[in-house]
Amino acid sequence: MKPVEPTVVLRVPAEAEYVDLARLTLYGVASKMGFSYEDIEDMKVAVSEACNNAVLHAYGAAPGVMEIGFGVCPDGLRITVKDDGVSFDSAAENGVSSAPLAGKSIDEIEAGGLGLYLMQALMDEVEVMTRPGAGTEVVLTKRLAKSEEMA
Numbered sequence: 001m002k003p004v005e006p007t008v009v010l011r012v013p014a015e016a017e018y019v020d021l022a023r024l025t026l027y028g029v030a031s032k033m034g035f036s037y038e039d040i041e042d043m044k045v046a047v048s049e050a051c052n053n054a055v056l057h058a059y060g061a062a063p064g065v066m067e068i069g070f071g072v073c074p075d076g077l078r079i080t081v082k083d084d085g086v087s088f089d090s091a092a093e094n095g096v097s098s099a100p101l102a103g104k105s106i107d108e109i110e111a112g113g114l115g116l117y118l119m120q121a122l123m124d125e126v127e128v129m130t131r132p133g134a135g136t137e138v139v140l141t142k143r144l145a146k147s148e149e150m151a
Helices: 016-033 037-058 091-094 111-122
Strands: 005-011 065-073 076-083 125-130 136-143
Touching: 005 016, 016 037, 016 065, 016 076, 037 065, 037 111, 037 125, 076 125, 091 111
Parallel strands: none
Antiparallel strands: 005 065, 065 076, 076 136, 125 136
């Protein structure tokens, strides 16, 4: 699913108080696209988790920036959360990179892996791309379910 225009991009400090700005922007974009309240709430949780990872892990005590992009696609919404901080290896941490945490019960997942587990449970697609020593990019995709009223 390739994003088409318009794309909204936020560049904000990687600090907890800016996560709400990402959630509010998501609400505006997703509402305009016609997503259901439930889908928007799911996306808000997933985006919060991705942003919180950047806030908590990317830069340590140093200041940093996170970039949140909202790409409107013909069949859904693609959200990217990028940072330029210390990257992590999701495959090493959780046994996967972009596949669900297959075969693991919630009790078997490390505490730090719950955010990724939630993102995968709430979104249609989740990709985590790391650039060793140069940051992490999380791509969250939600397809727009056409309601019968819209058809």
